[in-house]
Amino acid sequence: MAELKRTGISLEEDLLAGFDQLIARRGYNNRSEALRDLIRDALLADAVDSNKPVVGTLTLVYDHHVPNLAQKLTEMQHHAETMVIAATHVHLDHHYCLEVIIMKGRSKTIREMSDRMLATRGVELGKLVLTNSGAELKPNK
Numbered sequence: 601m602a603e604l605k606r607t608g609i610s611l612e613e614d615l616l617a618g619f620d621q622l623i624a625r626r627g628y629n630n631r632s633e634a635l636r637d638l639i640r641d642a643l644l645a646d647a648v649d650s651n652k653p654v655v656g657t658l659t660l661v662y663d664h665h666v667p668n669l670a671q672k673l674t675e676m677q678h679h680a681e682t683m684v685i686a687a688t689h690v691h692l693d694h695h696y697c698l699e700v701i702i703m704k705g706r707s708k709t710i711r712e713m714s715d716r717m718l719a720t721r722g723v724e725l726g727k728l729v730l731t732n733s734g735a736e737l738k739p740n741k
C-alpha cells in the first residue's frame with residue numbers, strides 16, 4: 601500500500617452533514633475511507649470513459665438448448681481482442697447455464713465484446729461490471 605498523505609478540504613456545513621449521514625448509513629467508520637472510495641470510483645469512471653485498461657466481469661445466463669449457442673460464445677472468447685483471464689460455467693438447471701467471464705483489456709474493447717455476447721440469441725440475462733485495482737493496469741495488447 602502506498603504511503604498515506606494528509607490533506608484538508610473545506611466544505612459547506614450542510615454538505616458535510618449530508619455526507620456524514622450517507623457514510624453512516626453505508627457503514628463507514630470514518631470520512632477518510634469514505635472519501636478514498638469516492639475518489640477511487642471517480643478514477644475508475646474516468647478510466648472507463650477514456651478507454652484505459654480495466655478488468656471486466658461479464659455474467660451471462662443463457663438457454664443451452666438454443667442450437668450452437670454455447671459454441672458461439674466460446675468462439676467469441678477465443679477470437680476476442682481482449683484477454684479472457686478466466687471463465688466459469690455453472691449448469692443452473694435443465695435449461696439454463698450461467699457463465700462468468702473475466703477479461704482484461706481496454707474498456708471499449710471489453711464493452712464491445714460484452715455487448716456482442718449479450719446480444720446473441722439465447723442469451724437472456726447478463727451484466728458487465730468494469731473495475732480496476734486503482735493502479736494503472738498494463739494492457740496485454
Ligand code: NI
Pocket residue numbers: 664689690691692696697698
Ligand atoms: Ni451448462
